[in-house]
Amino acid sequence: MDALLLQHIDAYYLHIMVLIGINIILALGLNITTGVTGQLSMGHAGFMSIGAYTAAILSVQLSFPFWAALLCGTLAAAGFGFLLGLPTLRLEGDYLAMVTIGFAEIVRVFFLNFEPGGKAVGLSGITEHTTFSLVWLMAIIIIVLNVKLLNSRTGRAFYAIRENEIAAEAAGINTTRMKVLAFMVGAALAGLGGGLYAHYMTYIAPQDFNFMKSIELLNMVVLGGMGSIPGTILGTVVLTLAPEILRVVAEYRLLFYGALLVILMIFRPNGLLGDVRWYDIRKRWFSKKEVS
């Protein structure tokens, strides 16, 4: 499939699209944790790192088949989501954010010293299993699952926790359990994205998953509109393309990026698509229709 596409589309554009696809998976995970459930996670790259390294080491050092390695990476990340989430989710907003930052940093330092991962030099020679079609197939499946999730009882509970945690408890929601679950789902998707990333770039190093990476992912969710699937996708596309488009101004790129964040938060703090959810579309189309 990829070969077919390469005949018609420039390899560079294909490359960008693969990155967008992977980022969508990563960002949708963070959207669940932070956008929907309101648990501010600034260490998403830490889970991505765990997924990437687990998958890469298993496939390179232990010759695991790609699918198995990917699955293990996802599960490992989810496991850490659980381990991190359980003790910390009674913390409020800012404190939770601090913990996630600390967590991601510890993960980074760990892999800097981890022999099988190549320490600071990183791990290379990862077989390139991730293809355009694979990434987009998975991305689409993940998008569909996300939509189903957010329209289900669990999704509603997630939103409720963000909106008013005390009222959510009063409605019978086990908020601790739900928060940990949201954390795990976000972490799992990050791990999946990490594994795909590793098997696409064929080389990973600790600095690929630093604080900046976590911030980039957070921005994709915030920029598009927290809790909104179309918003997150839009934010991801924009922020993945931006560095490429801004390549023209190369060194000034980050300068613009920083300034852009500030300007955006001042003028459009709810992101590009605000809080657009299916409601607003449903509202206009179905306002006369009976609720089934």
Added chain:
Amino acid sequence: MFIEQLINGLTLGSTYALIALGYTMVYGIIQLINFAHGEIYMFGAFAGLLLVSVFGVNIFVALIGAMLFCMLLGMLIERVAYRPIRGKSSRLSALISAIGVSIFLSTLMVLLRGTNTTRYPEIIKIQTYHLGAVDLSSLQIIILAVSALLMIGLQLMIQRSRLGKAMRACSQDLDAASLMGINANRVISYTFAIGSALAAAGGVMVGIYYNAVWPYMGTMAGLKAFCAAVLGGIGSIPGAMIGGLTLGVLEILGVAYLSSSYKDAIAFGILILVLIIRPQGIMGQKITKKV
């Protein structure tokens, strides 16, 4: 040996404390984690460098110059990037704006000076004093003394002056304070100014002590000082001092007796432990939420 490590730790810790104070004061008053604070520290270091290498001034003039510069920088940032968001949007927006400023500032410095490390010219004749079994460098004495002076000065200002009282009032309840006639915006500006000045002092001294400045030095130092502020109890000024010193000592001791490759992880490990075991930190008070 241990005493020497202790002194090393206290020296490093004082610099953490100076940076942590800025974090804690700003958080106490407007509940914002000022991610750009580390960059202000970095700018302070470079300002000092500029004064010393271009104008050939001594360390104390460099300190004061850097502090003044960062005071203005801090106030400017607050005015441009934080005030427009305050009251209008969520805390997350302010946080992201702070991150934007942080990225902007560090990139700016990279554009100005490149990513390489610059050394501070020799401006202090470093003498080593021997007290019994312990070796103490004049530089360490200066750092410890200056830090102590600044911190004592800050404590006095907070407790005795009118501005200090206003700052304390605002950190308790911003709305009530402004209803009492306190110009909240002005107090917030001054808070940023003071915090930035302290960070600048820390920056200059670290630059001289480790003989290195580079554009990204603010990132790690900022994160660690933040951990120190949380350890001491975020929002508490004595807490930031204690937290900074403690973190410095623990880090140096950890490197000396455990392992040096995990040095950076020590601060974050402490952060997580504190938040799990005692989120309000050493000096903080537990706040029960009103339902």
Added chain:
Amino acid sequence: MGILTMEGVSQEFGGLLALDHIRLEVEKGKIFGIIGPNGAGKTTLFNIITGIYTPTGGQVKYQDNEINGLPPYVLARRGIARTFQNIRLFNKLSVLDNVKVGCHGVTRTGFLGGLLGLPAERREEREINRRAGELLEMVELYEKRMEYAENLAYGEQRKLEIARALALNPALLLLDEPAAGMNTSEKMSLMDFIKTIRDHYNLTILLVEHDMNLVMNICEQIAVLDYGRKIADGPPEQVKNDPRVIQSYLGVEA
């Protein structure tokens, strides 16, 4: 035995004794009022009953089972529902979704069920939709079901909160100042409404209120709190004329 009993219940916050050995018995099916000056401990009492606080002393029993220390969501699932003094709606969710969330405690579909969309889950979703719609019709908010909750008028928000609480199919409903901010005619319809839902849904209702007229009119029994202590307990007529109550709360003799 009443549906809810409290024996020697105390609540300490640091050095502050918010509730001091409270003894209470709420009979099933009654509309029970709790009144008292601000700071008397009424909301603290509610918070204990709904599991937000664990009492520092004494015993709370619901349907003859001790519930001290149980978390709020467990109590919600057992049939204790509440509204809040400062309205706590899910602002950025639709009116309909607010009530659908209210159904959480009495439904079962889990995470995987939601993802897979099995017949059982779809059936439950239809039921949730139906029930939510029904409750909204009852509070006359059905037309506005797709509005964001935060866009409703104040009185409508209060009704929405009640509808959400009813979604839990509760046996005990706690209303924390439901009439706050309402005008006279709204209060009148609220009074009728409370009586209607009590009859219709077989509820026991516990009510904190400041509006004396409302309390005296619909409550069948009233307890009066002052500085954390219960100073009176009985039918409205008795409480109204109790000198201690008059002195502490009603002020000058009526």
